[in-house]
Amino acid sequence: MSSSPASPPSPKSALIVGSGVFGLSTALALSTRPSFATTTITVLDRLPFPAHDASSVDSSRIIRADYADPAYAGLASKAQSIWRQTEPSQLGGEGRYSESGLVLVADTGNGGEHYVRESYSNVVALNKRNGVADNSVTELPSKEAIAKTVGTGGGSGDWGYINRCSGWADAEAGMKWLRAQVDATKRVTFKTAEVISLLYSPSGDKVTGVRLKNNTILEADFTILATGAWTPSLIDLRGRSQATGQVIGYIPLTDAEQEKLGSMPMLLNMSTGMFIIPPRNNVLKVARHGYGYTNPVAISNPSSSPGKQEEKEIIVSLPATTHNHPDLTLPPEAQSAMKHALQSMLPTLPARPFSATKICWYTDTPTADFIITYHPNYNKSLFLATGGSGHGYKFLPVIGDCIADCIESRCPPEFREKWRWRENVVDNVVTEDGSRGGRRGMVLWDEMARTHVPSTSSKI
Ligand SMILES: Cc1cc2nc3c(=O)[nH]c(=O)nc-3n(C[C@H](O)[C@H](O)[C@H](O)COP(=O)(O)OP(=O)(O)OC[C@H]3O[C@@H](n4cnc5c(N)ncnc54)[C@H](O)[C@@H]3O)c2cc1C
Numbered sequence: 001m002s003s004s005p006a007s008p009p010s011p012k013s014a015l016i017v018g019s020g021v022f023g024l025s026t027a028l029a030l031s032t033r034p035s036f037a038t039t040t041i042t043v044l045d046r047l048p049f050p051a052h053d054a055s056s057v058d059s060s061r062i063i064r065a066d067y068a069d070p071a072y073a074g075l076a077s078k079a080q081s082i083w084r085q086t087e088p089s090q091l092g093g094e095g096r097y098s099e100s101g102l103v104l105v106a107d108t109g110n111g112g113e114h115y116v117r118e119s120y121s122n123v124v125a126l127n128k129r130n131g132v133a134d135n136s137v138t139e140l141p142s143k144e145a146i147a148k149t150v151g152t153g154g155g156s157g158d159w160g161y162i163n164r165c166s167g168w169a170d171a172e173a174g175m176k177w178l179r180a181q182v183d184a185t186k187r188v189t190f191k192t193a194e195v196i197s198l199l200y201s202p203s204g205d206k207v208t209g210v211r212l213k214n215n216t217i218l219e220a221d222f223t224i225l226a227t228g229a230w231t232p233s234l235i236d237l238r239g240r241s242q243a244t245g246q247v248i249g250y251i252p253l254t255d256a257e258q259e260k261l262g263s264m265p266m267l268l269n270m271s272t273g274m275f276i277i278p279p280r281n282n283v284l285k286v287a288r289h290g291y292g293y294t295n296p297v298a299i300s301n302p303s304s305s306p307g308k309q310e311e312k313e314i315i316v317s318l319p320a321t322t323h324n325h326p327d328l329t330l331p332p333e334a335q336s337a338m339k340h341a342l343q344s345m346l347p348t349l350p351a352r353p354f355s356a357t358k359i360c361w362y363t364d365t366p367t368a369d370f371i372i373t374y375h376p377n378y379n380k381s382l383f384l385a386t387g388g389s390g391h392g393y394k395f396l397p398v399i400g401d402c403i404a405d406c407i408e409s410r411c412p413p414e415f416r417e418k419w420r421w422r423e424n425v426v427d428n429v430v431t432e433d434g435s436r437g438g439r440r441g442m443v444l445w446d447e448m449a450r451t452h453v454p455s456t457s458s459k460i
Pocket residue numbers: 017018019020021022023044045046047051053054055056057060061062063193194195196226227228229230231234246247248287360361362363385386387388389390391392393394395
């Protein structure tokens with residue numbers, strides 16, 4: 001069975017659920033496509049824009065082409081050339097993008113090292129192809145070289161490199177810029193409402209819209225789920241994707257500390273997943289790109305359709321944020337991992353409490369590939385644009401067009417296999433793209449309840 005239609009669809013109505021990077025960029029791209037010229041386009045989100053707990057909304061996101069996979073490295077490099085446009089009206093303007101440089105390090109002899117070495121050869125090759133100056137990427141072959149380049153007195157680790165062409169984005173500001181582009185098309189209607197389920201045709205072989213929390217029905221010819229880490233609550237993605245919680249801490253700095261650290265590069269330790277974003281407005285961010293926490297919840301099977309034998313109740317991992325858990329803090333193991341990371345990366349910075357903490361949710365897939373595809377069961381009426389796997393934000397200026405291409409059955413060839421609906425499901429979704437640090441298999445509320453902190457210093 002082919003999972004792509006022969007010609008582009010021209011639906012009367014298209015409903016995009018979710019106004020994060022994937023949903024908003026899709027709205028923008030579809031608004032310019034001839035096949036959607038007469039389509040009514042609606043974007044729905046459960047929270048007013050920008051949704052404070054969406055993964056696209058935060059103080060910063062790393063913008064890097066430093067990937068071990070050449071396809072993502074290439075697309076990221078294309079995105080980055082747009083982030084680098086810094087006129088006030090452009091994406092990278094008004095402080096939305098800062099090219100601080102990125103130091104990637106790993107201890108020799110673990111999985112992180114392999115990723116860093118592959119990523120190094122990709123960025124060297126990309127820079128050569130793009131005519132970027134040779135000294136933009138420099139190998140850091142020893143502890144001493146790393147320490148010298150980071151310039152904070154810390155930054156051990158055995159091997160790494162600096163890519164001076166990598167930077168970071170003010171993520172929330174980037175989303176507001178994208179929203180302004182969408183508003184300017186005057187093609188898209190925004191609504192704030194939570195979808196509680198998809199609507200199915202009587203035979204169950206088509207999605208005909210959504211049911212909202214207030215029980216109102218919103219019909220649509222074509223529904224796109226861009227609901228990030230919440231997607232497994234609306235469609236059965238077991239074995240394909242799940243939400244994993246990632247920890248962030250914000251540290252208040254004095255003016256003198258801001259002055260001293262303001263020009264440091266970003267530092268990402270691929271052995272632990274811990275990373276530091278240079279401070280802005282006297283706040284430094286430390287976070288972990290790790291396997292994360294699962295938050296298993298029993299829900300009624302969202303894919304149930306009459307006449308099919310399916311389990312009534314399923315267990316899936318879904319986000320827990322301050323929206324549904326106002327008192328949410330960080331588990332002790334995370335606090336301790338962050339303390340250690342700060343000590344090793346910024347040894348001269350005196351310890352202090354966080355000014356704020358946050359658990360942010362990745363939409364993880366086993367390979368860290370996105371899921372950008374028609375759902376095979378619903379006759380082209382349901383499309384998924386999700387599976388960001390902790391690296392989707394940087395693609396803000398390019399992913400919408402890729403998604404629209406996939407909708408029009410012209411998915412970029414290098415991503416056709418990567419983004420398709422996988423027939424083979426895994427028992428347990430664990431992202432193994434070589435980039436993750438920390439422990440595997442942590443469950444959020446178990447870690448919250450622990451008083452003894454297990455060692456977090458290396459991959460187990
Ligand atoms: C801590 C952290 C660090 C990251 N770091 C980086 C990085 O350095 N570089 C990078 O490129 N990427 C990074 N990422 C990944 C990147 O942020 C994500 O891949 C990307 O933002 C995902 O966008 P999205 O649109 O899929 O999801 P989201 O931005 O979460 O958007 C989904 C939207 O759907 C809405 N929604 C959900 N359910 C419903 C419902 N039932 N009804 C209505 N609306 C609903 C939500 O409110 C939300 O607004 C990071 C992610 C996290 C969490």
